[in-house]
Amino acid sequence: MSGSATTMFFNELFDAASGQYKSYINGKWLRSCSNKVVTIMNPSTREEQAKVQACTREEIDEAYEGCAKAQEVWRQVPLWKRAEALRKVAGILREQRETIADCLVSEVAKAKKDSLSEVDRSADLIEYCAEEGLRLLSKGDFLTSDAFKGTERNKLCLSSRIPLGTVLCIPPFNYPVNLCVSKIAPALIAGNAVLVKPPTQGAVAGLHLAQCFDKAGDVFPKGLVNFVTVKASENGDYMAQHPGNDCLSFTGGDVGLSLAKKVGMIPIQMELGGKDACIVCEDADLDLAAKHIVKGGFSYSGQRCTAVKIVLVHESVADALCEKVLAGVQKLTVGMPEDNKNITPVISEQSANFIEGLVLDAKQKGAKFLTEYKREGNLIWPTLLDRVRPDMDIAWEEPFGPVVPIMRVTGADEAVAHANKSRLALQACVFTKDVDNAIRLSDAVRAGTVQINGAPARGPDHFPFQGFRDSGIGSQGIVNSIGMMTKTKTTVINLPTPSYTV
Ligand SMILES: NC(=O)C1=CN([C@@H]2O[C@H](COP(=O)(O)OP(=O)(O)OC[C@H]3O[C@@H](n4cnc5c(N)ncnc54)[C@H](OP(=O)(O)O)[C@@H]3O)[C@@H](O)[C@H]2O)C=CC1
Numbered sequence: 001m002s003g004s005a006t007t008m009f010f011n012e013l014f015d016a017a018s019g020q021y022k023s024y025i026n027g028k029w030l031r032s033c034s035n036k037v038v039t040i041m042n043p044s045t046r047e048e049q050a051k052v053q054a055c056t057r058e059e060i061d062e063a064y065e066g067c068a069k070a071q072e073v074w075r076q077v078p079l080w081k082r083a084e085a086l087r088k089v090a091g092i093l094r095e096q097r098e099t100i101a102d103c104l105v106s107e108v109a110k111a112k113k114d115s116l117s118e119v120d121r122s123a124d125l126i127e128y129c130a131e132e133g134l135r136l137l138s139k140g141d142f143l144t145s146d147a148f149k150g151t152e153r154n155k156l157c158l159s160s161r162i163p164l165g166t167v168l169c170i171p172p173f174n175y176p177v178n179l180c181v182s183k184i185a186p187a188l189i190a191g192n193a194v195l196v197k198p199p200t201q202g203a204v205a206g207l208h209l210a211q212c213f214d215k216a217g218d219v220f221p222k223g224l225v226n227f228v229t230v231k232a233s234e235n236g237d238y239m240a241q242h243p244g245n246d247c248l249s250f251t252g253g254d255v256g257l258s259l260a261k262k263v264g265m266i267p268i269q270m271e272l273g274g275k276d277a278c279i280v281c282e283d284a285d286l287d288l289a290a291k292h293i294v295k296g297g298f299s300y301s302g303q304r305c306t307a308v309k310i311v312l313v314h315e316s317v318a319d320a321l322c323e324k325v326l327a328g329v330q331k332l333t334v335g336m337p338e339d340n341k342n343i344t345p346v347i348s349e350q351s352a353n354f355i356e357g358l359v360l361d362a363k364q365k366g367a368k369f370l371t372e373y374k375r376e377g378n379l380i381w382p383t384l385l386d387r388v389r390p391d392m393d394i395a396w397e398e399p400f401g402p403v404v405p406i407m408r409v410t411g412a413d414e415a416v417a418h419a420n421k422s423r424l425a426l427q428a429c430v431f432t433k434d435v436d437n438a439i440r441l442s443d444a445v446r447a448g449t450v451q452i453n454g455a456p457a458r459g460p461d462h463f464p465f466q467g468f469r470d471s472g473i474g475s476q477g478i479v480n481s482i483g484m485m486t487k488t489k490t491t492v493i494n495l496p497t498p499s500y501t502v
């Protein structure tokens, strides 16, 4: 990628004269007249990787106007044709997987094999969405009035799901393709238009995704799908508060908390941070728990909202668990995403400094380091901390990096109390061999999802996915997203006389 057109298929995205990537507005690749850019850094080299345009408010308005017009056409396209159009995009995405994965490698430092899986998973998600949309949206309700006390059977009610209009999609850096299609695909199958504001890190991958929609041809009306790059600090709120929005689907960190207060009377879906607790009971299969802690805590260097972000282990098995987790951590490879290492540089210097701050605070307050802390630039070696206590910041903050804190507890109730005190409540997991205990703890932990004997995870992508407290509003997953991006419309047939079937 590095600031140039990637392949012929994608050459329209890039403006060689200015060295900038364009935005996709109203079915065209547009050169912004702002003369302002947003710079994307390569997290591994810490050098400039690419530039995208900071579009103006007028250009944002144009995109919204295009959305409104195109949606009028799209909502009347038969459902089966909408599904076919989505399947076409999935096919193109698969064909272009290598190029898009390379963007992820250089923009967000995701290992090449994981970048490829992200693209494949996105194509799978689009296809599943097309299928599920056909089933869900073809069904409605038929009600008769005579169920309600005092009424006769003289009213027949038909209810179905109709689109909302325009959905503003704001994904985060860590899955710039997958968390983009998880918003776009349900919106489109349901008959909506979309305006995507890609994350800065991941914007080029996002623009490549836009080209896959463009190349699907006239199956989509011009203006139905827009990718508008902006400086979030200048125009993020403007977009979120735009009167053209009929829905906001956002994934990211605490900025979502403030956006939720600013948007008006529209449905919102907020998937925010997580401090996913892993509770390991006295009777747990420790090999299984250790395996999941290593994978769950360190995949993509811990930069997943569903990463294991604190282990709460019964003190009687803590030594044995630590030994097993450490053995797994020692096998992790560290290095560059191009070389498919397990641990790769974190997204930015700012993020690396934040992670380091948490580690140093824990050190100063007496945490036991099971691994030596080591950092080179944005690359942080996997760090395992034992004997973490509630007075340490790492006990509560989300590092979003390759650091797993372990806290020893006297029993499951203490673990549950700690998990429930966190302001973040996305997922949690419980390791125990006792099914009754598992269900009791699942009920007791107040988080969006509790995994039994497995690490937290969003997928498979048709499962409901939601956070409680500061972790979110609403629920994602293919079925729930389609539901959320539609509204119920009813038609009531009033009969002159009650009708009864014999
Ligand atoms: N629950 C979940 O499903 C997930 C949660 N997350 C959470 O996201 C965080 C990390 O992702 P990160 O990308 O850094 O999150 P951010 O919250 O920083 O950014 C998320 C998105 O919001 C945009 N944005 C920033 N400010 C505004 C604004 N004022 N108005 C509109 N949009 C804005 C960003 O743009 P820009 O990049 O240009 O600043 C980006 O596209 C972590 O806390 C993580 O837990 C991540 C993935 C999944």
Ligand SMILES: O=C(O)[C@H](O)COP(=O)(O)O
Binding pocket: 174, 175, 179, 303, 304, 305, 306, 307, 456, 457, 458, 459
């Ligand atoms: O952004 C995230 O971190 C994801 O939503 C988590 O997805 P995963 O559990 O499939 O990695």
